[in-house]
Amino acid sequence: MQQTLDWIDWTVLVITLATIVGYGTWKTRGQKNAQDYIKGGNTTKWWTIGLSVMATQASAITFLSTTGQAFSDGMGFVQFYFGLPIAMVIICLVFIPLYHRLKVYTAYEFLENRFDLKTRSLTAILFLIQRGLAAGITIFAPAIILSVVLGWNIVTLNIVIGVLVIIYTVSGGTKAVTVTQKQQMFVIFAGMLAALFIIINLIPEEVSFTDAIDIAGATGRMEVLDFSFDLENRYTVWTGLIGGTFLMLSYFGTDQSQVQRYLSGKSMKEMQMGLLFNGLLKVPMQFFILLVGVMVFVFYQFNPSPLNFIDASTETVLNSQYGDQYKTLQDKQTALFSQKQELSIELAKNDNPDAKKKLFTLDSIEKTYRSESKFLIKKAVDPEYTSEYNILQKEVDNLKSKPKSEAYITKSTELSELYKEAAKDTQTNDRDYMFIRFILNHLPTGLIGLLLAVILSAAMSSTASEINALATITSIDLYGRNQKEDKDEDHMVKMTKWFTLGWGVIAIIIACFADLAENLIQLVNIIGSIFYGNVLGIFLLAFFFKYIKGNAVFIGALITQAIVVIGWWFDWMPYLWLNLFGCVVVIFVANMLQLLAPKKLPNEF
Structure with missing residues (x-):
């Protein structure tokens, strides 16, 4: 049965989204130089960086899939994020000082200085492939679910979400993405807190919150920690601490959609504090979202x-x-x-x-x-x-x-x-339909519109970061670097805007041809895990293996990517371990290739 929204819900939804888009466009009007457009003028405070980093990662998939994951399997998914605080500390100590000292626009500029142009270009292309696919999925995820539940046309939804993002991202660049993400995170936090409060109040009066936790615990849904070494189990303490750390190092340290968020910081200290803020708040945030899903499960113990x-x-x-x-x-x-x-x-x-x-x-x-x-x-x-x-x-x-x-x-x-x-x-x-169905069937008028705004705001925030980063990489690492003559800043800003529009259109097209996986949040993480380990390994080779040259890294990266794709295809291991596997393989292969290189041409291999 498809749901019809009340006019109050429509009003809340439209006003919330229009305010975010309008504010982002107005606040960042008139930016004309690359420093402002791509790096936000390096004026961003640490709390804005932290919220922007969180908003980039917290897509609509987070709220639709994570709650469904908790409803079905419980709180164990939170272990996936255990490596995040560790990764934040490492990035603050190693990555940020280097990026800040070199004054780079993208993470991959450093790789050309360390290795060569082809290694920089290969890494940039790997990013464009995986993040381009992910951008389409972050649009598709809420669109497919809202289309089924509300009867809205999925192609229209894909276009609406994509166009809203394109408007302020093309207009204001990185700063537009950053300033709107503060508002989006406010909407997200307010909506989820209101949802939890309402859910608890919908449970019978004689059942306290502690009783609800006990009921969920009786079915195993409050089991957070799993110390087993079973490779068949995707979410354990060890996959989170080891595989999760490598995934988060890759994502926050080398993925331009995140790197661009903190490169806009006012100073190195602001960048570091912003990431540490994210590291402290992200795990509790995911725990809270999972808890919302568990409380929905408890609600259905008293309601059909x-x-x-x-x-x-x-x-x-x-x-x-x-x-x-x-x-x-x-x-x-x-x-x-x-x-x-x-x-x-x-x-x-x-x-x-x-x-x-x-x-x-x-x-x-x-x-x-x-x-x-x-x-x-x-x-x-x-x-x-x-x-x-x-x-x-x-x-x-x-x-x-x-x-x-x-x-x-x-x-x-x-x-x-x-x-x-x-x-x-x-x-x-x-699984991905459970939360939205609960919202529409059981929450009061007005709050339904707010929760739909949460889902669409999350989709917009992630997609904006992604197409902003995709355009930056295309403009700086591929287009700008391969021009025979230097282009002025006005030209580069214009081209970056065109690339932003282009990637926005591509994301919409991918969304229109996408399909659901077993669980959307897993699908996004699987796509990242296929590429991230290899990319992280390339950066670690650049940081810590000074004798390794460009050709060895380039060939090693190509071999590694082929091995990881084959391993994923034949399901050799849980996808989180692909991050560690890809990282280790590229480091090993590059070292072997360098050791076997002709001694008379050490600088060329």
Whole structure:
């Protein structure tokens, strides 16, 4: 069922977005030199840097996917950010002093001074590929979800979000991005605080906040720390501290969308304080967003929830040949809800260990129902999937008499993987829809408009930073560096504006052709992890391996990128480890190539 917004919600939404765009355009009008347009005139204070850095990372995906992640799996995702404070300290001690001393416009200018032009260009191109894809996804994420829930046209939404960002980013450059992100972060914090307050008040009066935490804890959703070394587990303390540190070092230290935020600082001290501010606040912020998702889960222990939060998919399966099976699952879930509600109230009144065990069991059963519902939806919307499944199921049934045979094991594994595939499909994967569906169904008028403004503001803030950085890299590292004659500042500002417009259009086009993954926040981090480790390794070679020359790094980076892509394709390891893997591989390969280089040409290799 699609939702119609009240005029009050429309008013709140339109005024909030119009104010942000108008303020950013007005505040930064008339900038004519590259120093102002690209580096914001180096006038930014530390708190503005910190908020801008946070806003760049906190896209709409953060609020839609992180809450859905917590609803499904709990608080463990916060471990992903454990490496961030460590990375902030390292960047403040190593990266910022170097960038500040060299007075660079981009992170990659340093690489030409240290190695050569082709290494600088390769690293810039790797950035353009991964960040260009990410820019499209940050537009697509809220657009696809709002289009399904509200019935808005997805192409129109992609264009509207993209055009709003382009208006003030082209007009004001880096400073426009920075000043608007302060307002966007205010909207984001206010909206999420209001949402949490309302959710807690929607829970029955006899259930306190502490009781709600206990109920969530009984289902395992308050388990924050996992010290296991299981490589199959994406989120543990070790993946966060090790893999997360390398990802954050790459992202904040070498990704121009972040580097450009703190390069606009008034001084080196302001830059460092801004990043440390981000390091101190980011983990609590993510914990808070996850907690909102967990509280929504608790809310649904006292209120009926759908088997799948994508209404269009539910309607499709109910009108298909699998409708009766789906209705049976709905009836089972309804019966299950009554038991969960009774146990949750009992747990709130009395800390009963037996009630906790029973609630955990019922939660596991409900997860099974949700998984089965996704399977039925997948079969309803994809005849090819149904045909493939039926063939495999028949083959497995025929081999049941030989359960230990290689053929039976192989076919059973294929059938299991096909079943899991159903949970990842665009029309079945409802994690990213949970929070927006809750907002529209249960929050009061006015607050709905504010929360939609939160989602769109977050999308705009991230996208603005990304296309601003993409344009800067294209202008400075590729266009400007490869001109035979020096161009004046007026020309470079004009070209940077054209590149900003161009990348904005490209981001909109990518958004129009994008598709959902298992979880949007994972998709963005996966894209980054494929490239970031290699880029970080190149910078570490520049910082600490003085004898390594340009050719060794250039060839090593190409080899490493190929290996990482192959490793990701065949799923060798959790994606967070790709950051450490790529970093280590490029350092090792570059060292080997330099050691094996002809001694008579040390400076050329």
